[in-house]
Amino acid sequence: MLVGMIDHAMVRLRSLLVREIRAFFQGRGYLEVDTPKLAPTLIPEAHLEVFATELISPDRPSVPLFLIPSPEVWHKQLLAEGSGSIFEITHCFRNGEQIGPYHNPEFTMLEYYTVDADHRDSIAVTEALFASLLEALTPEIAAMPKPGGGHDRTNAALHLNRLRPPFVRISVRDSVLEHTGLDLNRLTDSESLRAEVGRLGIHVEDGESWADTFNRLFVDRVEPALSTDRPLVLTDYPSGIPVLASEGNDPRYRNRWELYVNGVELANCYAEETNANAVARFFAGQAAAKRAARVPHTVDPHYPRVFGPSFPRCSGVALGVDRLLMLLAGEINMSGVILFGMSGILSVSNYR
């Protein structure tokens, strides 16, 4: 199966990339952790579908288990126990998404938490990581042979420049204002946002949530217009999108950012919510919204207790390693950087 189609130069580049990521974090005193891929309970996220399986054993009733969509569920417990800054490179699993140029149901995630830090500190850490990766990997990438076709690695300098720090920082509010003329400061209730977005000719539905209308606007007008020549950090997302990031000085926004490189969403960062009541409210809201999920999962009602007084001030980043490898190698399809990508496996077997 797929014999003769393995891109050995890419396999080697991935190995080097992972080695350099480890060296970077270990050199800065982060502890590498190795946490399970199977979990009996997950943090509820209304819009993520997961994979479910079952533990069977001879001496006890079977237990439903879930493949992690993110190692966050473990990392926050470690942070609460005083682990200090940690990182992990692990496989994550997301169901119900279209397999395509930027999605494989099983993918590699780099997650790193910096204690006694906020989301702005995480930008600096991420910039240092990128600088270090570019320095270590550029000679290797420049020497990669041009493969049979489909992509062109000869322009290494050009696409590597798109990853080069410093990152451009722009708030979501400013970006929306620039690309649509709408001021989010004035559109904090669902009805006025829906009216303005509808006036732009974007399809909206009566009674939908503020987050849904905002995402329509963002997907239709903002994301396609983001500049691609330099890494772009979109900061301070509206509070109308429920997440586990702490509230900003302006309560209309949250302390979080997303990193876009060449128009691709590459990393997501929070200044972590440390208030147990706020986490409990998030759990309740997401669990209610999650009733429509194809694959429901178990939620631990006691999990918010992790965020007690011992939970440190910290900031976490989740970064897609396969997407990073695509951007480094100038690849346009994730199947070109993953060994045995799902689309290839399924087209060889007698799927559909």
Add this chain to the structure above:
Amino acid sequence: MIRAGGIEKGMCLLIKGEPHAVAEREFVNPGKGSAFVRLKLKNLRTGLVLRETYKSNDNVETADVFDRDVQFLYSDGENYHCMDMENYEQFDVPITGLEDKANFMKEGDTYTMVMWETTPIDIKIPLKMVFVVTEAAEGVKGDTVQGASKIVKVETGLEVKVPIFIKEGEKILVNTESGDYVERVNS
């Protein structure tokens, strides 16, 4: 009505009362949001391109279309010449808008054509098709560093990335959605 998440390329939708063919469909999952569908649509009356974004569970109105089995005779660069398999009537289908099918149109093969009223909207291409390799360079022995693949051409002009052992005159199975090589066909 159809859920936006179930919309596929080639489908025909009624948007603001006008029939539109779906030219491109892309799923987008914003940071922490539900799934969205970005569509590129072509107005079947005016040819104008329209871009629309829907949430996956929005309902969108469909336009009534029907299938017609046709044999593909040949292409003259402007039209696909086809014959209706029921009444043997020959007719021309303008290539404009269906350019992406050209690499998968084999003379003499039968295809399903999707019609809206009297307008051909789409030609359905089987997911996997067998092609004859018409141009192939010799593979270089021992060359494993470059991924051990090469580009060959098949009878429709389509270029496919294949393992180096594929030779001219051999038949290969191709996934027509991705354009990827699947396997060699022994006949």
